[in-house]
Amino acid sequence: MAERSQVAAQEIGEVARGSVDVADHAGQLLAHIVPDIRKTSDLVQEIAAASKEQSAGVGQINSAVGQLNQITQQNAAAAEQLAATANDMSGHADQLSQTMRFFRI
Amino acid sequence: MSPVTITGAEFAKFQRFIFDAAGISMADAKKALVSGRLSKRLTLHGLQTFGEYFNLISSGKNPAEMQMAVDLLTTNETYFFRELKHFEFMRSQILAARSRPTPWRIWSAASSSGEEAYSMAMVLMDCMQTTPWEVLGTDISTRVLEGARRALYSMERGRHIPADYLRRFCRKGSGDYDGMLLVDRSLRNKVSFRQVNLNTPLPEIGKFDMIFLRNVMIYFNEQTKREVVARVLATLKPGGYFCIGHSESLNDITTTVNMVAPSIYRKPN
Numbered sequence: 001m002a003e004r005s006q007v008a009a010q011e012i013g014e015v016a017r018g019s020v021d022v023a024d025h026a027g028q029l030l031a032h033i034v035p036d037i038r039k040t041s042d043l044v045q046e047i048a049a050a051s052k053e054q055s056a057g058v059g060q061i062n063s064a065v066g067q068l069n070q071i072t073q074q075n076a077a078a079a080e081q082l083a084a085t086a087n088d089m090s091g092h093a094d095q096l097s098q099t100m101r102f103f104r105i
Numbered sequence: 106m107s108p109v110t111i112t113g114a115e116f117a118k119f120q121r122f123i124f125d126a127a128g129i130s131m132a133d134a135k136k137a138l139v140s141g142r143l144s145k146r147l148t149l150h151g152l153q154t155f156g157e158y159f160n161l162i163s164s165g166k167n168p169a170e171m172q173m174a175v176d177l178l179t180t181n182e183t184y185f186f187r188e189l190k191h192f193e194f195m196r197s198q199i200l201a202a203r204s205r206p207t208p209w210r211i212w213s214a215a216s217s218s219g220e221e222a223y224s225m226a227m228v229l230m231d232c233m234q235t236t237p238w239e240v241l242g243t244d245i246s247t248r249v250l251e252g253a254r255r256a257l258y259s260m261e262r263g264r265h266i267p268a269d270y271l272r273r274f275c276r277k278g279s280g281d282y283d284g285m286l287l288v289d290r291s292l293r294n295k296v297s298f299r300q301v302n303l304n305t306p307l308p309e310i311g312k313f314d315m316i317f318l319r320n321v322m323i324y325f326n327e328q329t330k331r332e333v334v335a336r337v338l339a340t341l342k343p344g345g346y347f348c349i350g351h352s353e354s355l356n357d358i359t360t361t362v363n364m365v366a367p368s369i370y371r372k373p374n
Contacts (some may be wrong), residue, residue, distance in 0.1 A: 069354055074132075076352035077323040080182040081138055 128304035186265040216242030219253025243301035256288035320350040
């Protein structure tokens with residue numbers, strides 16, 4: 001019994017030593033990963049910031065195109081109104097020329 | 106005779122008036138336009154200020170003068186075969202439907218003095234075979250509709266009519282009508298005109314295979330555009346086509362139609 005216990009204790013001791021080695025190795029690996037994780041986190045933050053900037057840029061382009069659209073339509077309306085006025089003027093000019101025909105210079 | 110000037114407060118009243126009556130949004134820069142177009146009416150009625158004229162048209166006692174003010178404040182620029190691309194597209198659609206049994210209907214939703222509606226009729230007369238067809242022209246201004254029914258135009262407005270169409274579908278004026286053209290009766294019989302305000306619920310006008318609503322939205326604000334387009338599109342058949350002016354866009358206005366080419370849209374089946 002005592003002998004078997006001694007063997008078991010020895011085995012336990014060996015296993016424990018092995019576990020400590022494994023834990024030590026895991027600790028080293030983790031310590032190694034940490035800077036990479038920190039770097040990844042930084043990169044993700046940069047991507048998020050860049051996406052935000054892109055989104056703002058696209059928003060500005062959208063609003064600029066919207067303004068362009070609005071201005072184009074306002075110009076079209078103004079052009080039509082001007083054309084109508086020009087048409088009126090042409091009518092007036094015709095009338096005036098008719099009226100003036102009465103006079104001899 | 107010194108011209109009467111319009112004050113800021115008076116102009117604001119007319120801005121409100123034409124928006125309520127026709128949905129037209131006029132920026133503050135349109136002061137000269139309003140005074141220029143209405144000043145003759147002041148002279149005619151012997152009025153001293155634009156405020157007095159506003160009272161005359163808004164009193165409700167003179168609906169004819171009110172309609173006259175609407176007529177004068179709306180712009181009716183148009184000519185035959187304006188924005189030709191739409192007529193070429195229309196032609197391709199007619200060729201595809203030229204011998205179907207059901208009638209083919211097209212609507213010139215802001216027909217002004219009728220040039221657009223008669224241009225449509227010329228293409229239809231040329232390309233349709235057995236399919237019955239009809240053209241409806243509508244406008245808010247009664248004055249221009251009278252001109253549309255008369256179908257008498259200066260040659261200048263018909264400059265873009267193809268020579269072949271001019272010969273086949275128009276009659277050249279002579280004597281008092283020198284320099285004028287009259288659209289042939291065979292076409293006039295196929296085109297009907299009626300007054301429709303696109304800013305109020307539409308009367309019963311049926312469904313259409315194609316609708317032109319060109320250079321109208323340019324006078325409206327965003328909200329009015331959305332309402333008008335929704336009303337007009339309700340009368341378009343599924344699979345039908347909707348043409349707007351080349352300077353206009355349906356961006357942010359509606360998503361119920363798909364663009365097939367710039368300024369041409371199709372209602373899904």
